[in-house]
Amino acid sequence: MERNKTLDHIFSLLGSMALSEAIDELETFGAAHPELSLDARLREIRSDYRLMFDYWSKGFKDEQLELVYRNFIYRMYRLTADVGMRYAIAHSSYLTAIDNRVRSAGRDWSPAALQAGLEGFVSDVALLELEPAHVRAERKLGLHRAHRQMMNDLFDYIWTSSQWTDSTAESMAQLLLAPTVDTIDQQLIVSAVMLGCMNMFDINKFRVMLTVYRQSSDEQVRQRALVGWALSAGVGMHHIFPEEREMVGGLLADEHVCKELVELQIQLFYCLSAENDNRKIQQEIMPDLLKHNGLSITPNGIEEKEGDSIEDIIHPEEAERRMEKVEESFRRMLDMQKSGADIYFGGFSQMKRFPFFDSIGNWFVPFYPEHPAISQAYGTQADTRMIRNIVDHMPFCNSDKYSFVIAFRQVVDRIPQNIREMLANGSVAGMEAVAAEEQGKPEYIRRQYLQDLYRFFRLYPSRSMLYNPFGHDADGHVFNYVFFANPIFSATPLEACYGEVVGCMMKRSMYREAASVLANCSVPGRDFLYYMHCGSLRLHHPAASGGLALPQASACFEEALRLRPDSAKALSGYARAKFYDGEYAVAEYAYARLSAMHPERKSSVLNMAVCMVNLGKSDEALKHLYKLNYESPDDDRVNRVMARALVCAGQYDKAEKAYLALCAGQEAEPEDHLNHGLCRWLAGDKAGAAECFVEYVRAHGGDAGVAGCRSLFYADVADKERELLAGNGITPTEVHLMCDLVCDLAFRIR
CATH class of the missing domain: 1.10.1200 (Non-ribosomal Peptide Synthetase Peptidyl Carrier Protein; Chain A)
Known part of the structure; x- marks a missing residue:
């Protein structure tokens, strides 16, 4: 707003x-x-x-x-x-139009009047069964049409309403828990309360959602209430409303509540990946399906079209290969879906331009066949069976089901007979139907609802007028969808779950979001995983780790080691952090401990050798490196460290052979040419060194001209290798001369 x-x-x-x-x-x-x-x-x-x-x-x-x-x-x-x-x-002209419509309709929106009207609707629908068949359909359509209009108005009235009084909140909670009110209406009202509380925090609306989540026996209503209060909890509002923290704290004493909040937080991350998942499908999976168009979808699955019989004789294995490629593409989509990916977002996002979605309430209303906008789309008995087989068994969210039915009605007459038969049998090639038992599970209900929310906040034309829980705040630092970062969860039992959620964020490269959750952790809640995650962020993603308690990665891993002294992961992180800090003696000791703990891991010995080389103990390092080289003669990582150690030990002839092999290999890296140049320079071969440095410059693009060449040389050779060069008698004057020689060879400036 x-x-x-x-x-x-x-x-x-x-x-x-x-x-x-x-x-x-x-x-x-x-x-x-x-x-x-x-x-x-x-x-x-x-x-x-x-x-x-x-x-x-x-x-x-x-x-x-x-x-x-x-x-x-x-x-x-x-x-x-x-x-x-x-x-x-x-x-806002958008909000003004809504306000004028719902408040000038002359309706009584009091909770008592609402409950009477909603219960009356349930009774009227039940009484329709007593009507003669020839009048029942028309009266049913009229009844649902009037009720739908009223519910759309009610939705707009609630989410744009002012702050609720205590009595209003109590009455609305009773309405949402009443078994005599239709669950579809209750679910829609909960969504309206959520939207209103998101846009302007209201402690009474918040209390209603908590009450409904705690007391409702209807899982559909209950899961909407969970999503509602988790996403609409006002950041910092507990200073004004201390009862907010008390209410939430009371819920979090239940382990099951914490479990559902963890699942909800992780499911939100999958929602955010919907567009990336769609790009993956469009760019990687669909091209394979389209490429192998010698296949057709039939009621019996994927079958080959009649092709060139001569081609079949010459290449009989080609048909089988095409079949395998298509099946593999379908399997990839199914695996994405099973892991929680929203694989239908891309396709159905194109179907949200129907007039049906002009009404904000229709984005949130649960799917039901009697909705006036689609009830007449069912048509014949065969059409009805086709539609129900799809919407009842395919894992579509509510808004996608409405999109499907509306689009289906527009194209039903043009659907080929074989496809109609397949749909009538309740199958869609490559897609697995979802059993009714699975659809009743809380995590499934919640996932479908979150997909509805994501579509609304991404596709609704007037979405810019509304608070977006999937976005960032104005400065881009507060992530609304990361409700675990809300201070009301700090110092609560939910902190025990921070490690699991942050681990999920780290896997998805959500480093700033991970830091925001870690920063919300109280001092007593800082466990082993907390310090490990903090250390990883400090070490590998320092730009994202602002606000964390400890300033250095090594301090984080040191705290982790204090909690678990025998943790190899913590010790490895500590060793690497100390290495990055330039404390090679401490890092060497840590890597030696790691090597003793896991002698089968050569990486610890290799890293220890690097520390030794940096400490000037090249001869000692070579003892370990010769052994590693004997065990793995083709390991370029070992050969690189050994070549460097040989240079530092003054054994230039042996180092030269090692660098020649590295630079000639398929896995050669730009740094191999740089280190080869250092080896030749220290050995007295200035021209040969310059040639290697030129290769290094060219490997970095080499198109920045003489100025770029000089800048690269001074940064990566003169500055980084200052101690090595000076220790071997190479003066600053010679460094400048070598730079000129490299530029001369690279650009022929003389």
Whole structure:
């Protein structure tokens, strides 16, 4: 929604409990926007606050002072939030149209009237069964049409509503838990409450979703409530509403709740990958399917078309190869789907332009055949069977089911007979049907709902008017979808699950998001995994690790070792961190310990040898390297370290042979030419050294001209190898001369 910086500043003041300043700021804002009509409520708050202030300033002691002051903060928040909603509506033609429609319809939106109307609808539908068959269909359509319009209006009314009172919240919770109200209506209302609470935090709407999640016996309603309160929890609002933390803390005492929150957080990551997964399907999987178009999809699966009989005789294995390629492509998609990927996003995203999706409520309404927009699309009995076989058994989210039915009706007359038969039998080639038992599981219900949400926030035309839980804040640092980073979860039992969630983030290269969760971990909750993840971020992704408690990777791994002294992973991280810090003696000792713990791992010995070389102990390093070379003569990693050690030991002839082999190999790296050049230079072969350095420059592009050549030489040779060169008697003057020689050979400047 349209945000106002002044109002955001007032919310910030309230979060820091600066009541008087917030009142002054809101009064100034109200004077600039008289159309918002906030004077009366603000005057009342100011007057009451002044009475309390005068009482306190005269020396009277009030045992309820803190509670009274917090109540003023609460009242000011409610007023500011209501003003913010009215401001957003007034500054958006989209919201103004919604507000005018739902509030000028003359409906009674009170919870009592709503419950009576919703229960009446259930009764009316049940009574339809008593009607004669020839009038039942028409009356049923009319009944559902009127109800759908009312529910769409109700959805808009709720999510644009002002702050709820305690009594409104209690009544709405009862409505959402009532067994006499249709589950479809309850699910839609929960989504509206979520959307409203996302856009303007309301502690009472938040309380309703927690209550429904805790008490509902309807899993569909319950999972929507879980997603709702997790994504709409106001960041920092627990300062204003301490009961928010208390309510959440009470839930988190249940291990099952923590488990569901972990699953929800990870499922959100899969939603964010929908477009990348679609690109993978379009660029890697679909081309294979299209390439092998000698196949057709039939009711019996994939079969080969009648082809060239001569070709079949000459290349009988080709048909089998094509079949294997197609089956492999289908298997890849199925594997993606089973792992949680949203493989249908790309295809169905093109079907969200139907007028059906102009109404915001239709993005959130559960799929049901009686929806007036699709009920007549079922047509004949055969068509009905085809549609139901698809929507009942394929893993489509609700909005995709509506897209499918609407599109199906438009093309049903043009569908080939063999495809119609396949659909009538309930099969789609390459796609596995989902059993009813699986569809009833909480994780499946939640995944389908999250896919609906992702489609809405990515594709709804007016989405820019709304808070987007899948996006970032204005400065790009707060990730709304990472609700684990919300302070209300800090110092709660959920911290025990941080390691699992952060590990998932790290695997998906979500390093900033991982850092935001780790930064939310309280001191008592910092366990072994916490320090390991922090160390990894500090070591490999320092730009993403701002805000973490420990400044250095080595300190993180040191803490991990304190908790688990025998952990090889922690010791390996510590050794690498110390190596990067240039503390080669400490790193050497750590790698020696690793080698003793796991003598079969040659990488520890190899890294220890590198530390020895950097410490000037080349002869000692060579003892280990000769053994490694004997065991693995073709291992270029060993050969590179050994060649470097030979150079540092002054054994240039042996090093020359090693570098010639490395530079001639298929796995040659640019640094091989650089180190080969150092070897020749120290051996006195200046021309040969320059030739190697030229190869190094060319391997780095070599198109930056003489200036680029000089810059690269001074950075990677003169600066990095200063100690080695000086220790072997090469003066700064010779370094400059060598640079000129390299540029001369590379660009013929003389």
